[in-house]
Amino acid sequence: MKYLSEVSGPDSRVKGDKDSGRVSPLLSTEVFSRRLLDWFDVHGRHDLPWQHDRTAYRVWVSEIMLQQTQVATVIPYFERFMQRFPDVKALAEASQDEVLHLWTGLGYYARGRNLHKAARVVVEQHAGEFPTDSLDAMAALPGIGRSTAGAIIAQSTGRRAVILDGNVKRVLTRLHALEGWPGRPAVERELWHLAEHYTPEQRVVDFTQGMMDLGATLCRRGQPDCERCPFADVCVARARGEQKRFPESKPKKAIPLRHTRMLVLSDEAGRILLEQRPSQGLWGGLWGLPQFDSDAEIDAWLDTHAPGAERDEPWSSFVHVFSHFRLEITPVPARGGRVDGVAEGRLWYDPQAPESVGLAAPVKKLLASLAPFALSQPPSR
Incomplete structure (x- = not known):
C-alpha cells in the first residue's frame, strides 16, 4: 500500500x-x-x-x-x-x-x-x-x-x-x-x-x-x-x-411462496369494496381488497355480507415479492348483491375517481387497471 x-x-x-x-x-x-x-x-x-x-x-x-x-x-x-x-x-x-x-x-x-x-x-x-x-x-x-x-x-x-x-x-x-x-x-x-x-x-x-x-x-x-x-x-x-x-451476504434461507385470493366486489356504479388492514402486520393500516384462502371462504363471506352477489371465474394470478416471502395473488371478481351500507373499516372505491387513501402496491396496480375496462372482463396487465 x-x-x-x-x-x-x-x-x-x-x-x-x-x-x-x-x-x-x-x-x-x-x-x-x-x-x-x-x-x-x-x-x-x-x-x-x-x-x-x-x-x-x-x-x-x-x-x-x-x-x-x-x-x-x-x-x-x-x-x-x-x-x-x-x-x-x-x-x-x-x-x-x-x-x-x-x-x-x-x-x-x-x-x-x-x-x-x-x-x-x-x-x-x-x-x-x-x-x-x-x-x-x-x-x-x-x-x-x-x-x-x-x-x-x-x-x-x-x-x-x-x-x-x-x-x-x-x-x-x-x-x-x-x-x-x-x-x-x-x-x-x-x-x-x-x-x-x-x-x-x-x-x-x-x-x-x-x-x-x-x-x-x-x-x-x-x-x-x-x-x-x-x-x-x-x-x-x-x-x-x-x-x-464484501460485505458478506446474509445467510440465505428459502423464500416461501404464499397464496391469497382477493375479492374484487363491484356495485352497479362500478365501485369496488375495500377493507382497511389491521394496523399491525402485512400492509398494516392500508386499504385493500378482502382476502381469503379459498373460493369457499369467499362464497361464505358473500352470503353473509352481499347476499345475491354473483361470483365470476378467477382472473390470472400474479406474484408480489416481499423481502422475506413471495405472495401469489388471485383476483376473484363478483358483482351485485345487497350490501346494506358499509361497515366501519370498509369503503366503496371508484377507480375512475380514486380517493386519497393508502393502498397496498399490488391493490393500487390492480385497481388502476380496472378503470378503463368493463368489470366483466379481466384487466389487462
Whole structure:
C-alpha cells in the first residue's frame, strides 16, 4: 500500500472480538476525513432537496424515506410530502390514511406509519421540537434507530454524531475486508467502532453526507468504481481483488411462496369494496381488497355480507415479492348483491375517481387497471 505513513500509530489496529480474532489497519481520523472531504467537495451530492432549508424535520423525513430506497425514487415523494406536510405539526395533525396515501409506492409501509407516530410524539412530548440534543431521545422515537438518529443530529445541527447506514457499512467493510455478515452483532460492533474512530469533530454535515455518497455512487454493491475512490490505495478488499465479496451476504434461507385470493366486489356504479388492514402486520393500516384462502371462504363471506352477489371465474394470478416471502395473488371478481351500507373499516372505491387513501402496491396496480375496462372482463396487465 501507498501512504503507509498515514496509518495510525499506537492505536493502529482495531482489536477483533474474541470470536473472530480479526485485526485491521486504521487510518488516522484526520487522514480519513481529509481524504473523504477532498473527494466530497468535488464529487459529492450538494443539491438534494433536503439539503436546502436543512431542518431536523426535513432531514428526518428524507432519512426515513431513503431507508432501502434509491435517492432518485425518493425525491418526488419527498417534495410532495413537504408540500402537504411542511412541518411536524402538520404531519402530526394528519390522518394515517392521508400519510399512507402519499407513501403509496415507496414500500415498507411501517416506515410511513412510524413517521406519523413519531410526529405525534414530537408534538405531544417534545413541544414540536426534535430532541436533537440527545442521541438517546432521538433514537427512542418510533422508526428511528441509532444510525438514523445520528444522521438527523449531524445533518441538522452540525454537531458530531456517528452514522452507520448500509452505504457506510459497505465502505468500511471493504476498506478493512471485515469478515462476516454485517447483521451479526459481533461484526456490527466492529463497524460501529470503526465509524466512531473515523468521524471527525469538524465539518460533520459534509462528512456524514460524504460517507453516504461514497457508498451510493462509488463503493456500490455490484460494480464498485475503485479507480475513482479516495481510499483505493489503502482498501484491503481491493488489494486482495475481493471487492465484490464484501460485505458478506446474509445467510440465505428459502423464500416461501404464499397464496391469497382477493375479492374484487363491484356495485352497479362500478365501485369496488375495500377493507382497511389491521394496523399491525402485512400492509398494516392500508386499504385493500378482502382476502381469503379459498373460493369457499369467499362464497361464505358473500352470503353473509352481499347476499345475491354473483361470483365470476378467477382472473390470472400474479406474484408480489416481499423481502422475506413471495405472495401469489388471485383476483376473484363478483358483482351485485345487497350490501346494506358499509361497515366501519370498509369503503366503496371508484377507480375512475380514486380517493386519497393508502393502498397496498399490488391493490393500487390492480385497481388502476380496472378503470378503463368493463368489470366483466379481466384487466389487462
